[in-house]
Amino acid sequence: xxxxxxxxxxxxxxxxxxxxxxxxxxxxxxxxxxxxxxxxxxxxxxxxxxxxxxxxxxxxxxxxxxxxxxxxxxxxxxxxxxxxxxxxxxxxxxxxxxxxxxxxxxxxxxxxxxxxxxxxxxxxxxxxxxxxxxxxxxxxxxxxxxxxxxxxxxxxxxxxxxxxxxxxxxxxxxxxxxxxxxxxxxxxxxxxxxxxxxxxxxxxxxxxxxxxxxxxxxxxxxxxxxxxxxxxxxxxxxxxxxxxxxxxxxxxxxx
Numbered sequence: 001x002x003x004x005x006x007x008x009x010x011x012x013x014x015x016x017x018x019x020x021x022x023x024x025x026x027x028x029x030x031x032x033x034x035x036x037x038x039x040x041x042x043x044x045x046x047x048x049x050x051x052x053x054x055x056x057x058x059x060x061x062x063x064x065x066x067x068x069x070x071x072x073x074x075x076x077x078x079x080x081x082x083x084x085x086x087x088x089x090x091x092x093x094x095x096x097x098x099x100x101x102x103x104x105x106x107x108x109x110x111x112x113x114x115x116x117x118x119x120x121x122x123x124x125x126x127x128x129x130x131x132x133x134x135x136x137x138x139x140x141x142x143x144x145x146x147x148x149x150x151x152x153x154x155x156x157x158x159x160x161x162x163x164x165x166x167x168x169x170x171x172x173x174x175x176x177x178x179x180x181x182x183x184x185x186x187x188x189x190x191x192x193x194x195x196x197x198x199x200x201x202x203x204x205x206x207x208x209x210x211x212x213x214x215x216x217x218x219x220x221x222x223x224x225x226x227x228x229x230x231x232x233x234x235x236x237x238x239x240x241x242x243x244x245x246x247x248x249x250x251x252x253x254x255x
Contacts, residue, residue, distance in 0.1 A: 152190060
């Protein structure tokens with residue numbers, strides 16, 4: 001048991017650094033690892049709402065963001081207590097515009113990718129503790145304008161997450177409770193144009209980050225269906241501006 005805990009903790013720390021370029025916010029299907037050479041394919045919808053700190057020489061203000069993500073998640077069992085997973089799909093980004101007269105930024109939906117590792121260092125019958133380290137990245141582009149100017153925006157978005165969860169199986173329902181820590185960084189680039197002539201007036205970029213978030217609670221349910229199918233629901237965070245929702249449908253391979 002001690003050896004598994006040491007190996008599991010090491011793998012979690014390694015996963016956080018290895019996937020620094022790519023963290024998806026939902027945990028999903030936490031109840032068990034897939035088992036050696038077993039795999040699971042899942043389709044997930046994620047909604048993310050968050051308050052973000054924007055850093056820079058002239059701006060230290062906060063802004064609210066929202067993101068909708070549609071992802072396909074593939075998990076593969078390395079052993080009876082460790083899974084690797086990959087997420088591919090599409091994501092968008094919505095950011096309110098503070099300037100009077102401008103509409104809000106509603107970015108196009110673009111390719112999103114991520115991955116991570118799930119570990120079960122401790123098992124107690126049909127219950128257990130799980131460690132998850134994962135990441136997600138995407139780019140969102142779009143423009144805002146008023147009666148005179150148009151501003152083209154590009155957000156390069158990267159999220160990172162570590163989580164600890166306790167899961168237990170009660171008949172055909174799997175319940176899990178956990179705590180997660182999320183980090184965020186990226187870059188916001190923009191170019192402004194004069195509408196009357198379509199002349200470029202200015203171009204600039206600014207990094208943003210958010211590493212001050214406190215631990216956030218997570219609660220989720222996996223409903224086990226026939227033929228190894230599962231239906232999942234998860235909610236995390238506190239308040240409407242720090243909210244994560246996940247709906248998922250998956251099937252595990254037969255061994």
